[in-house]
Amino acid sequence: MSRSLTFRIFRYDPQLPGDAPKMVDYQLDETPGMTVFIALNRLRAEQDPSLQFDFVCRAGICGSCAMVINGLPTLACRTLTAKYSDAVITLMPLPGFELIGDLSVNTGKFMRELAERLKLWLHPKAQQADIHHLEQPMEPEEAAKLYELERCVECGVCVSACATAQMRDTFVGAVGMMKIARFELDSRDARTADDFYHVIGTQDGVFGCMTLLGCQDNCPKDLPHMQQIAYLRRKMAGTLIASSKV
Amino acid sequence: MLTKYRIGEGWLGYPQSHRWSAIADVLQSGSGLILGLFLLAHLHFESSILLGKAAFYRVANVLEGGWFTSSGHGSSLLTQTFSVFMLLVVMVHAATALRRFPAQRRQWQALRNHNLLINHQDTRLWFWQMVTGFLMFFLVPMHLVTMITNPEIGPHLSAARVWHDNYWLVYILLLPAVVIHAMLGLYRLALKWGVNFHRDGLRLLAKILIGYLLVLGLCSLTAYLLIGSGLTTPVTPFIP
Numbered sequence: 001m002s003r004s005l006t007f008r009i010f011r012y013d014p015q016l017p018g019d020a021p022k023m024v025d026y027q028l029d030e031t032p033g034m035t036v037f038i039a040l041n042r043l044r045a046e047q048d049p050s051l052q053f054d055f056v057c058r059a060g061i062c063g064s065c066a067m068v069i070n071g072l073p074t075l076a077c078r079t080l081t082a083k084y085s086d087a088v089i090t091l092m093p094l095p096g097f098e099l100i101g102d103l104s105v106n107t108g109k110f111m112r113e114l115a116e117r118l119k120l121w122l123h124p125k126a127q128q129a130d131i132h133h134l135e136q137p138m139e140p141e142e143a144a145k146l147y148e149l150e151r152c153v154e155c156g157v158c159v160s161a162c163a164t165a166q167m168r169d170t171f172v173g174a175v176g177m178m179k180i181a182r183f184e185l186d187s188r189d190a191r192t193a194d195d196f197y198h199v200i201g202t203q204d205g206v207f208g209c210m211t212l213l214g215c216q217d218n219c220p221k222d223l224p225h226m227q228q229i230a231y232l233r234r235k236m237a238g239t240l241i242a243s244s245k246v
Numbered sequence: 247m248l249t250k251y252r253i254g255e256g257w258l259g260y261p262q263s264h265r266w267s268a269i270a271d272v273l274q275s276g277s278g279l280i281l282g283l284f285l286l287a288h289l290h291f292e293s294s295i296l297l298g299k300a301a302f303y304r305v306a307n308v309l310e311g312g313w314f315t316s317s318g319h320g321s322s323l324l325t326q327t328f329s330v331f332m333l334l335v336v337m338v339h340a341a342t343a344l345r346r347f348p349a350q351r352r353q354w355q356a357l358r359n360h361n362l363l364i365n366h367q368d369t370r371l372w373f374w375q376m377v378t379g380f381l382m383f384f385l386v387p388m389h390l391v392t393m394i395t396n397p398e399i400g401p402h403l404s405a406a407r408v409w410h411d412n413y414w415l416v417y418i419l420l421l422p423a424v425v426i427h428a429m430l431g432l433y434r435l436a437l438k439w440g441v442n443f444h445r446d447g448l449r450l451l452a453k454i455l456i457g458y459l460l461v462l463g464l465c466s467l468t469a470y471l472l473i474g475s476g477l478t479t480p481v482t483p484f485i486p
């Protein structure tokens with residue numbers, strides 16, 4: 001026999017004049033293999049067409065469907081309803097991002113601004129920017145390390161799981177540091193260690209991190225935040241203190 | 247959010263010195279490490295009262311440098327000097343750790359919202375580390391200034407301080423605050439610099455140490471209270 005699930009969902013449309021944030025309960029019969037993503041689609045199709053939430057891939061790849069499910073920020077499409085034995089599932093939008101409406105937040109805008117601020121794209125070395133040159137081959141070990149960090153889907157979970165990021169608007173957050181670590185490892189990137197230090201060797205970067213580890217504990221891609229941030233911290237502290245730059 | 251700091255085509259962050267950000271972080275951790283390790287030793291030394299007055303008398307004499315004086319009693323000048331040094335370490339620590347403090351109301355709200363919305367153990371532990379750190383802002387100077395102005399340590403003199411001068415009031419607050427703060431701090435320190443990444447084990451160790459040090463500290467405080475209540479004024483120093 002299937003259970004009846006209660007979904008307690010945050011509802012608020014900032015575009016709607018006079019609307020106020022509230023929690024609304026919905027009932028739904030559980031089906032085998034149901035994810036929160038499937039449940040939300042059924043709720044929207046069968047009960048309330050105005051319900052707003054994001055998804056694209058429904059397979060944990062695009063990072064659009066992140067929300068806070070029973071107190072833990074994670075991807076809705078990878079969360080099975082069967083996990084919750086008491087049949088009550090509370091859904092909140094990710095905190096720390098611009099609210100579009102209900103469970104939908106603008107992580108895209110945040111990620112874009114972060115990328116512009118930290119220059120999170122490959123800055124090729126001069127000869128590699130020339131398409132008449134054959135690209136340098138990359139060692140498989142290096143490629144594997146890059147791939148490990150490249151798995152980030154920019155879901156925003158690590159930002160909303162981090163109390164430091166919630167308290168300080170200018171803090172770059174785990175996703176920013178992970179991406180810097182990724183380009184620092186990349187032998188094709190022309191930037192020097194100094195350039196990277198300039199971007200995150202500050203109170204807004206690695207020295208602002210308080211090691212609360214919400215990032216590490218909630219990242220749906222299990223990226224090694226704790227190790228990477230400790231590594232950046234050691235490396236930057238050593239180099240910066242030894243340098244004569246003020 | 248971040249857009250606030252956008253000016254024209256460029257980004258404007260706070261004017262920050264990179265080198266000083268690094269130095270402050272190292273000073274905070276270094277001072278925290280000194281204080282945390284000192285606490286572990288300190289609580290055991292003062293708890294030697296549980297082994298009897300004579301044991302505490304000997305520990306105090308040795309730590310006051312009794313080996314180097316002809317009388318074997320040591321000098322309370324050493325206690326004073328060391329207390330001044332610890333006060334300096336605490337000042338460095340407080341000044342650097344203050345960077346982490348939610349200084350504005352908006353930040354407190356963000357922290358509160360976060361703790362209500364997101365279920366995360368290490369953030370809750372940090373919250374208590376921060377609150378106890380704030381309490382110690384007031385409690386630690388009280389303790390250290392006393393040791394600088396009245397440095398006499400001994401089974402009767404210390405007990406008289408606890409009982410007759412009502413210092414148990416300070417200690418009953420300082421003990422839980424410092425123990426919780428320091429053990430969680432050392433746990434975080436290990437993870438922060440990557441000394442050790444066995445997180446579950448480290449956290450369990452921190453919790454066990456908190457329990458153990460609280461019991462140890464409370465027992466010895468009770469011992470001082472019992473000794474102190476049995477003393478008649480004016481208090482005469484203990485002679486073995």
Ligand code: HEM
Nearest residue numbers: 210274275278279281282340343346379382383428431432
């Ligand atoms: C006197 C006893 C004290 C001991 C044994 C101690 C120990 C420590 C240790 C080991 C840490 C971790 C260091 C790090 O994360 O880099 C720490 C952090 C901290 N301490 Fe203390 N501390 C003491 C007093 C204080 C006082 C008086 C304050 C008041 C301002 C304070 C505020 C803080 C704060 C807010 C943190 C957290 C910093 C962070 O999370 O990054 N502590 N403490």
Ligand code: SF4
Nearest residue numbers: 152153155156158219
């Ligand atoms: S690091 Fe993990 S939690 Fe953070 S944005 Fe990337 S995938 Fe999401």
Ligand code: FES
Nearest residue numbers: 058062063065077
């Ligand atoms: S819908 Fe793409 S990650 Fe969930």
